[in-house]
Amino acid sequence: MKILALCVGNPERLAGKSYKTGIFKQSVNGAVMIDAEGLVGDAICTRKHHGGVDQAIYVEGSLTLDWWSKELGRPYEPGTFGENLVISGLDNRDVAVGDRFTSGDLILEATACRIPCATFAARMTDPKFVKRYTLAARPGIYCRVIRGGVAEAGMAIEHQLFPGEKVTMPELMKTFGRQLSEADRSRYLAAPIHYKLRGMLEAER
Numbered sequence: 001m002k003i004l005a006l007c008v009g010n011p012e013r014l015a016g017k018s019y020k021t022g023i024f025k026q027s028v029n030g031a032v033m034i035d036a037e038g039l040v041g042d043a044i045c046t047r048k049h050h051g052g053v054d055q056a057i058y059v060e061g062s063l064t065l066d067w068w069s070k071e072l073g074r075p076y077e078p079g080t081f082g083e084n085l086v087i088s089g090l091d092n093r094d095v096a097v098g099d100r101f102t103s104g105d106l107i108l109e110a111t112a113c114r115i116p117c118a119t120f121a122a123r124m125t126d127p128k129f130v131k132r133y134t135l136a137a138r139p140g141i142y143c144r145v146i147r148g149g150v151a152e153a154g155m156a157i158e159h160q161l162f163p164g165e166k167v168t169m170p171e172l173m174k175t176f177g178r179q180l181s182e183a184d185r186s187r188y189l190a191a192p193i194h195y196k197l198r199g200m201l202e203a204e205r
Contacts, residue, residue: 003103003155004062005078005086006032008042014122022050023123025079031152034106036145039084054111054194055142058083059101061090064138071136081114082123083140087157092138095169097191098162105149110162112194113139113169115176137170142194167191179204 009025022043033040037056044051060083069076078086085108087101101108121129133139165187180188185201193201 001090001157001159002088003085003151003153003157004088005153006039006151007079007084007086008032008039009079009082011043014119017119017122021119021123023082023119025082025084027078027153029153031150033148033150034145035148038145042084054144054196056145057085057108057143058114059085059087059090059095059108059110059141059143061092061095061141062086062088063091064093064140067138068136081140082120085151087159090159092141093168093170095141095159096162096166097172097188097193098164098167100146100160100162101143101157102160103149103151103155103157105147106151107146107149108143109146109192110141110169111144111192112142112197113172113176114142115139115173134173137173139169139173141169144192162191164190167193 005027007025007027009022011020011022012024013020034057036053038051060081065076065086095110097110097112099110116130116133118130120133121127126132167188180201185204189198189201
């Protein structure tokens with residue numbers, strides 16, 4: 001696997017919206033520093049819902065983006081979904097919480113799946129895109145930065161599987177906001193999930 005693209009964005013206003021968003025991202029040439037908060041220089045406009053240590057980097061796999069290109073009927077440009085990192089040969093459906101991506105000094109750890117929102121739908125100029133994205137069951141991947149480093153397109157990157165019981169990205173999307181069985185709750189909490197999700201699950205006990 002290789003890093004196909006690193007993408008950053010600037011604050012921009014969506015048509016018809018009063019707020020600015022960093023969802024408009026473009027691939028960059030050259031090396032980019034990644035620290036605990038993500039790609040240095042990338043805009044995070046709404047800290048309540050975006051960014052933070054447990055979703056510092058948003059990853060998309062090239063196989064998933066190829067699928068979306070066919071589904072949308074047009075070429076897919078890196079950054080279209082607001083992703084920071086595109087990895088070659090990766091299918092989002094194969095990623096579980098706790099999986100790691102390592103490249104040089106950089107170590108990322110998957111924490112949660114993307115849950116689509118109204119801003120995403122507005123970015124795609126499709127009011128039904130939240131439903132469409134959810135039904136596709138190929139959600140993007142949020143990661144925490146275990147160890148920062150410098151990355152650039154073309155670098156080799158390794159996908160290391162979580163050794164414990166799997167909680168995949170599609171499963172996380174399917175169960176989001178739903179009551180879990182005690183067995184599933186325990187399985188989720190045994191994985192290094194996003195701290196907000198962990199708090200919600202622990203509160204249900």
